[in-house]
Amino acid sequence: MTTPDTVKRRAWGAGAVLMVGALTLTACGGSGDAEKDGKGGTDSPRTSAARILISAENGSTGASINSTGVKVTDGRLTDVRMTVAGTGEAVPGAISADGGAWKPKEQLERGTKYEVSVTAKDADGRTAAADSVFTTVSPANSFIGTYTPDEGTTVGVGMPVSFSFDKAISAKKAVQSRITVTSSSGQKVVGHWFGAQRLDFRPEDYWKTGSKVTMKIDLDGVEGANGVRGVQKKTVTFTVGRSQVSTVDVKTQSMTVVRDGRTLKKVPISAGNAKYPTYNGQMVISEKFVRTRMNSQTVNLGGEYDIPDVPHAMRLTTSGTFLHGNYWYSRSNPPFGREGTSHGCVGLADVKGGKGDTSAKWFYDSSLIGDVVIVKNSPDKTVAPDNGLNGWNMSWSEWAAGSAD
Numbered sequence: 001m002t003t004p005d006t007v008k009r010r011a012w013g014a015g016a017v018l019m020v021g022a023l024t025l026t027a028c029g030g031s032g033d034a035e036k037d038g039k040g041g042t043d044s045p046r047t048s049a050a051r052i053l054i055s056a057e058n059g060s061t062g063a064s065i066n067s068t069g070v071k072v073t074d075g076r077l078t079d080v081r082m083t084v085a086g087t088g089e090a091v092p093g094a095i096s097a098d099g100g101a102w103k104p105k106e107q108l109e110r111g112t113k114y115e116v117s118v119t120a121k122d123a124d125g126r127t128a129a130a131d132s133v134f135t136t137v138s139p140a141n142s143f144i145g146t147y148t149p150d151e152g153t154t155v156g157v158g159m160p161v162s163f164s165f166d167k168a169i170s171a172k173k174a175v176q177s178r179i180t181v182t183s184s185s186g187q188k189v190v191g192h193w194f195g196a197q198r199l200d201f202r203p204e205d206y207w208k209t210g211s212k213v214t215m216k217i218d219l220d221g222v223e224g225a226n227g228v229r230g231v232q233k234k235t236v237t238f239t240v241g242r243s244q245v246s247t248v249d250v251k252t253q254s255m256t257v258v259r260d261g262r263t264l265k266k267v268p269i270s271a272g273n274a275k276y277p278t279y280n281g282q283m284v285i286s287e288k289f290v291r292t293r294m295n296s297q298t299v300n301l302g303g304e305y306d307i308p309d310v311p312h313a314m315r316l317t318t319s320g321t322f323l324h325g326n327y328w329y330s331r332s333n334p335p336f337g338r339e340g341t342s343h344g345c346v347g348l349a350d351v352k353g354g355k356g357d358t359s360a361k362w363f364y365d366s367s368l369i370g371d372v373v374i375v376k377n378s379p380d381k382t383v384a385p386d387n388g389l390n391g392w393n394m395s396w397s398e399w400a401a402g403s404a405d
Contacts, residue, residue, distance in 0.1 A: 048126035050075025159370025268337030311354030325350025325360030
């Protein structure tokens with residue numbers, strides 16, 4: 001079947017941090033308190049003890065989009081003003097309660113020039129000042145990516161952690177070493193590279209139900225390729241829900257849904273036809289759509305079909321395999337439980353609009369992103385591990401061999 005028009009992926013820019021060399025930029029200002037020299041004259045005004053440190057060096061062109069800030073030692077910040085150079089647009093920020101630091105309230109933009117002016121006072125009220133003009137790291141010299149699953153979600157036991165980078169990564173070990181995935185279940189989690197732009201993580205077996213999984217992304221400043229550095233620092237947690245593994249038997253054109261070891265239901269399906277059989281193997285539900293459009297031209301099948309309102313569609317592969325509702329079947333000769341009629345998808349009986357009490361709606365409502373659907377007894381080959389979130393089709397030794405650690 002075809003892919004939907006819109007693929008939901010999460011951009012992972014939030015929480016990015018890129019450290020650059022700190023520069024102490026301390027300007028000495030007269031305090032107005034002159035000391036007597038004992039001879040009726042005065043010494044020159046004493047320098048403020050406050051030392052201001054702006055993390056983005058004056059004139060730098062690779063400043064962080066998220067961790068650029070200001071600190072002071074032996075004093076308190078009294079005023080920090082950051083603006084977009086050229087426009088004068090103010091960048092909101094806040095001085096910490098102890099007066100020792102300031103940072104922007106929101107992430108800075110990549111490839112943007114900023115100006116910052118800072119004043120501080122030491123314990124005796126003497127003033128110090130510093131300024132810096134800098135440019136944040138450019139898109140051309142940085143890499144980001146998308147990740148799944150999202151923060152705070154509850155997913156099925158088959159859900160891997162998957163990163164897709166927007167640039168090819170040559171320093172795979174350096175990048176992988178700064179992404180850690182751990183589970184409260186204690187399961188060992190290993191990464192696997194699919195080419196130069198995708199890195200997935202999973203345990204040897206499906207996640208334990210109820211476990212909490214934490215991924216720590218610390219790519220800030222990491223050189224992923226020559227002159228290209230990461231800009232992200234974030235911790236993401238998600239929860240593994242109940243176990244649901246459904247098995248599609250193409251030979252009997254049926255699907256058996258098992259939850260936490262107990263069979264919930266066996267429903268009739270219609271898999272791929274003889275010309276376009278359904279892949280075998282373990283497939284993970286990666287997206288859910290109440291309704292979506294399926295157009296054969298998007299999977300190089302010409303004009304065989306264009307259905308704008310396919311109900312209860314759940315993606316199983318990147319190439320376009322879905323498990324979805326079918327309302328356009330012949331009412332006089334329903335295929336479900338008898339024969340495969342699709343272009344590789346798994347179809348369940350449904351009604352137009354998806355409002356009825358159907359097996360397709362029941363399965364859709366019963367499923368989570370990350371649930372596993374196993375297809376067996378199909379004449380087609382086993383699905384490729386990187387065609388969707390389907391790395392479970394690799395042996396553990398093959399999976400571990402693809403790690404850069």
